[in-house]
Amino acid sequence: MIAAPSTIPAGGAITTQLLEISIGPQHPSTHGVFRMDVVLDGEVVRALKPVVGYLHRNHEQLAEKMSWLGSMPYTDRLDYFNSMSNNWAYALAVEKLAGIKVPERAEYIRVIMAELSRLQNHASAIGFLLQDCGAWGTPLLYAFKEREKILDFFETVSGSRMMCNYFRFGGVRVDLNDEMLAMARKIVAEFPKFLDEFEKLMTTNEVVLARCQRVGILPKELAIAGSISGPVARASGVEYDIRKVDKYGVYGQLEFGVPVGAVGDVYDRYYIRVLEMRESVKILQQVLRDIPAGPVQAVEVKLRGFKIPAGDGYGRVEGAKGELGFYLVSEGGPKPYRYHIRPPSFINLTVLEDMCVGHKVADAIIILGSIDIVLGEVDR
Amino acid sequence: MNIPLGHYLILAAILFAIGLAGALTRKNAIIVLMGIEVMFNSAILNLVAFWHYKHFAVPTAQLFAIFAIAIAAAESAVGLALVIAVYRHYKSVDVDEMKELKG
Amino acid sequence: MNYPGKGLVEGLAVTARNFVGSYFYKDRLTTVQYPEERIQTPENSRTFPFLVFDESPDKPRCTACKICEVECPPKCIYIVMDRDDKGKPLQRPKAFDIDISVCMQCQICVEVCPFESIKMDNDYEKSKYGRFNDLVQRLPDLLKSNDYYRQIKPVKAAEVDAKLKAEAEAKAAKKAAAVAAAAAKAAATPPAGSAT
Amino acid sequence: MDHLHKLARQQWLIPAIPLAAAAIQSLLPRSAKKLSAGLCLMAMGISCLFALRAFFATLGHAEVVRAVWNFTWFDYGTVSFKLGFILDPLTAAMAAMVTFVGFWIFVNATGYMHDDENFTRFFCFLSLFAAAMLGLVVSNNILLLFMCWELVGLCSYLLIGFWFHKPSAAAACKKAFITTRIGDVGFFLGILMLFWKTGTLNLYTAEGTGALQRVGELLGPGWFGWSVATTIAVLLFIGAMGKSAQFPLHVWLPDAMEGPTPVSALIHAATMVAAGVFMVGRMFPLFIAGGSLEHPTFAMDMVLYVGAFTALFSATIAVAQFDIKRVLAYSTCSQLGFMVMALGAGGLVPGQFHLLTHAFFKALLFLGSGCVIIGTHHEQDMRKMGGLRKYMPITFVCYLIGMLALAGVPPFAGFFSKDEVLLVTFQRSKLAWGMATFAAFLTAFYMTRQMFMVFAGKWRGGDHGAAHGHGGHEPHEVPWNMWLPIAVLSLFAIGLGFFGGKYAHYLGAEEEELSGKALVMGLSVTVGTLGILLGWFLYGRKPLAHASDPDPLESKLGGLFTCLNRKWYVDEFYEATIIRATMVGGTLFRVIDKRLVDGILHSIVWIVRGISQVCRWVGDEFFINGGFDAGCQTVRGSGWLMSKLQSGRVQNYFRILGLGTIILLVVYFLK
């Protein structure tokens, strides 16, 4: 037997059978300027390297050069789907550091805002996921239609649809009047109808089931080891929700469940979000029923020249994508000495390769979609 | 149509020769197979031409042509599978590399 | 009853309902036919800042105190105080530029302004053909009358007016008091000038 | 008759239903045990109903009825291959027996195989086995018969080797397959010859053109001075010898015990071994063609003596066996010898009747032994049993009935059929009759021995200690689905014998008064009684006390017993002769090569070398070498060229092909 020639003969044989393609940064399904270096064996993903940094804005460094309040509008730009939650996390950290007490009405308003942004984030996340599956825009547009109502509400309250810049240390910027409350109640009342319709369109759809089930399984152990949080972790069976763990704001007084999945595949991540939306609706109903009267801003907080005693603090909230935390160090001056963010999108992205390898390239796309990243938060 | 049968036969002969030339001159096993396909087709063309000129009324020749096409398809499937297997072994599809039967 | 393909068929039913419904129920359609229709922006809506003047563009409320320039997070405001020939500050801007390609519409300038002079606009049609200079809003572009402000944000403008009025009255009262006090003082002591 | 023809058109259903069941079962998952068994039983039951309908339809006619249905399978050119199904008494009775006995064996198997993990596979094979046998029975075409025959062989291979993880089972199934294959060569040659001589493979046709209806044309000279018919018959009988385990191809049958016991029952009673006897019965016209009672054909003689010898030979071996199933296996061999012998004596009816009765009681005995094996937790050694009458009363009673039937005690079925066999043999050959009578004596003896060893005395299973894990358990009665079949079969083992006369009439034998009836019957009863008495004397008076006790017979017979126990050393003989001969031959040739040929060659070489040295010295070195070297170079060069031709490159061969075509064309022009 002749041994296979060590050098490739001049007959023009190939050197490798693996196909290396670069999905992104300009790709319709990478949710922004994100890039995946994928090594394919036919259609099967053999290796995947996420490449980030195309949207890096030097956010943390900028914040260290800026007044405490000045960073607030920048937090809007982290996860631009959830500016309210981002505001809250930052406000929470600063309040912790400065020891500010927030009035109760403000706490209720914060819950309303956070849960509404969770609703619209999850709605568009599953819309995007199904768009990635190839459902020609219909689910996404249904989701956006619903999201639009919530954004209208945000605009009415805070003045901007996405970059709300609504929270202030020790409260919120604008009080809700009765009209606004009525608007919120209407949104909350209508939202389950949308969910029902959406589920009818997609949840039992055989194609969705076939595409999503048993795809991109994230084992519970890996989820914990990878510090994964949010719906991605809960879909894998990790019972971890900061609203329950920290009971920040008035979450301690509210009745709601946190759905937890078992398998941890794309379908679970999809359906956990649907269930979370239903729980959010419950929370909103309680909050809108019980919201007390009173001031919305702790009086002692100055806008200009606001200084915080030296020390460090970590404030975190359960954002729609997971645990969003701000770690702040103060030297007692008008600006933070150290300002660090724990972004859920970025950390959830670390297990992408583990989930994708061995699946088809089409699966890699929906797995990425099921993590629900926002590049503003990944790159900062 | 007043093309005599000879034209078809000569056409088939030319195609056969082209196929043979391809099978003889090229190094690449896949092209050798393609040459053989060409030869196959020219043979079937002969069959059909004879049918048209001599036994137009009965469909038997067409039957045989269909059988021949089916067998040719099977042949090409197996042939290409062999090429792929050989490729795995030699990392080449150059027929000059495959000389294990060398005397 | 559960049959294979049920989900697919139900999905088809949903889309069919939306398809037909879109012809009969206008509220299903979320699209706005933009140039013809425009959305009524809510009171709180904000786009880019503008400067309010009360009577004439020559007298803006802005005193060019530069607080907003300092506090602006992206540093998109550039102010030069107007000075008279002698170099004396005139308490009004000579140049007030806002680069709206940098401005992130955060409203912090409005909040920190002690003179209620910078406000957020509702105008979202700021597209320009150019890339650089066109997007820098100069002082003339920025100055808008208080009437305009009242028009776009009636509630807030009313509050501001009331506040300003109260302040003005307070100031006037204070001034009056001061004048009265000065008069009283003058009455009590001979004018300094007369002493020299 | 119209009714019969209609039924004949439906005969194919009898094998087709189990076949369909097998096909469905092959698709079932392993877990579908109940479904599989139910399907199998249902198919067999329906098939049985069809067979019984056909059977009853053939009853009550004045003469032999025969309805056939032939159809063209396919045409190839001018030759058309036909297949056909037949309905005649032979087929009807056989089919009814196979389906009925088979059904009860299947019922028993549901109990026996209850815990086996490959339950569904087993039942799939069983169904297929039954289908093949039934196909064989109903076919009116020797080709179809042969196909089913081979299918039976295949199924036996699969079933004997069902527990293929046991080396002995794997060896046994191979042995069975190969041994029967040897016979099949003869069978196949016979078929070819039949086709060659008659041009048809159909046995009967309505027009009278079937092979068996034209036996008269086959009386021309064949091989070895026999007539063609006899030649074919002999060839066919070689096939039957393999299948029906006649000496010397009997060796596979006892080893076939390695399969599960229901399989043994099926092989030994209803299906496989019966196939050979049935085939001889089916082709009987060929065997008797050209002969008469006084001057029988060679084929008939061969059948007679092979059968008689097998009957005696196997019976002697059965005496000295300890495995409960092995005793029964040799008994089957022996009984098959009886049947074949009867056929050879010209007694189609006794042979077939014995086949029928034997099927019932042998199935009974095998299933009974299966019950015993299950009841004693998979113990097969009779020395380790004993006293089971107490533990397994139902099995005991049924087994007793089977034993009495086999031993030929009146009025059980075996008595009548065996009596007829002996009677018909008595007419033909006193030698064969004597051998058979002695075999009958031995039969009674070894069955009695078995009964006493298994059922009498006390339980010896505990003797070899609880260490083995299963020895310590007390035996127990088997569940209903195991004892019910043997109970049903035992009814038939009692009563079937009384229908012997009717059966003879049914098969169309004319009433004839045979001489020596009283003598034969008396003697057969006597030897049967003697055998039982001897058995009681040796084993019944003082049952074995311990499993390790020597066999009483062993002490009496000594070396002969060992010889019998080792089956007359037939396997060893084969080992020593056929296999050894080949090896010895090889060694011999090697020695010859080494010593003789090499020696001669070496001496020649020495001589030549001497001469050449001389020549060289003489000085031819210069003259001859020059020319010779050049010649060598030429040869080498041409060889090198030729090897270049053999380049291993496909295209070079291609090129040469093209060149060849060109040369042909040139030749075409030049001619």
Place this chain on the structure above:
Amino acid sequence: METIYQLLHVTFANVPAWTVQVAAFLIPIAFIFGVYPAIFALTTLVERKALGRIQNRYGPNRVGIFGVLQPLADGLKILLKEDIVPRVADKFTHFLAPVLIVVPGLLVYLVVPVAPGMVAVDLKIGVLFALAVGTMSAIALFMAGWASRNKFSLLGAVRAVAQVVSYEVPTVMAGVAVIMAAGTLSTLTIVQRQGGGILNISNWYVFRPWGLVGFVLFVIGGLAESARCPFDLPEAESELIGGYHTEYSGFKFALFQMGEYLAGMAMAGVTVTLFLGGYMGPGSGPGLVGSLIAMLWFFSKLAGMIMLNIWIRGTWPRLRVDQLMGFAWKVLLPLALVNIVAVGFWHFLTPRPLAWVVTTGWLVIWFLVLTKCNASAILEKREYRYV
């Protein structure tokens, strides 16, 4: 062709015969080259509007009244776009592919009858011709994807070829059912066989148990062969950014769109011909009026099929490539084979009700068996707990 010839011959009795012949030859071709691309243009508009309505949008409504001139505007825009050819592309193949992709799409219409006797070529092997020509598009797709020298394009091309070749099999098998029932391969005869009955409707093959199954199979196969949603894997804009036509722009891209739509419409046309009675419907028959009504029927059915395509596109997500293949080989192919047997039952069982019962039962049983066998593809119900 013959009908047109007769018509022309009678109408223009005094012109030379050969002109009539040439005209009779050219008219159907002109018809095909004129009408179907026009329908294609209309379809793009209808598709966009329908998708818009499904998604609660207006869809294009700016160019012309209700946006009817949108296709024109699109065409103009796309014509004016720069034609970019990648530097490393295989220029000739890259150029040839969009041309070739339109050809099979148009060729299929040759055998699709639009009115009694109105078929461009009444081939004796019409159905086979339509299906065989359909396969050729695979080659064009492969050329496009391969010549672009883009890995996404190549993946799309490989997917396209595999998909077209795989779905060819069940589609042809589904067509075989009709061929068996009609006893002919001629499309015109097949349509004629579906005439009669109640209102010219009750004899459509889709109103037979096997016909319904065949119809569903054929529609699915047609969607897959023309790479329409949910089988649009070769383009798969969310994965492959457009697949084989990623590297095409300008008019070549327009040709791709056109080829794709024409192929989809051709499959729809063949479906209508085979299962939905072609031009048969109340009022259709020979003669001018009957022919016009027949034509109306044909085109409304075609429109219906196109709407079905659009509807499906607006609703279902895309399958994955292995599921796509599995679906073809594990579900469609067995079902198609079973359906062929069902036609056999239908043909040989004489009392019609018995045939109905047996055929339906047979199909239902196999459908259930196949569902059971393939149940693993659609997985379990999930349980979620709350903490």
Place this chain on the structure above:
Amino acid sequence: MNIAFWIISAVAVLGAVLAVTLRNLVHCVLALILFFIGIAAHYFLLRADFLGTVQILIYVGAVAVLILFAIMLTHNVTGVDGPKELLGVKWWSGAAIAATLAILLKKAILSDPLATLLPAGDKAQSSVAEIGKALVAGWVVSLEAIAILLTAALIGAVVIALEEIQKS
């Protein structure tokens, strides 16, 4: 129709020549497809419509695609063949053999009286139905044999091609 013959023949010969001479393998396959289509057109011309369609269905639809896949599996995707392999000894010998063969065959064909045979007439064209009937009536054994052969070839091809994957 004469013109059709010449045009189609030219296309077929062109396709065949390109298929065996082009350097890029994929181009070769595309040329081969051209050749196949030419042959199919010839069948149509010879009134063997069914055969022509089968030719397209099997050769263009299946075999060509198969070859394309084989190229994809064994070559780099660009399909570029190795260095120039033309005009060597091998080429000359092969071409000479083929040319000689062609010339001799032509001579042989022309020397036969059959070469001048003209078509008998266009009547009695055998329909597809007749082919079908013949297929399942007279030649059913051959049909079955072909079926078995195809199945065996299919399995064989899969086994050969999958061997490596099984191992790994």
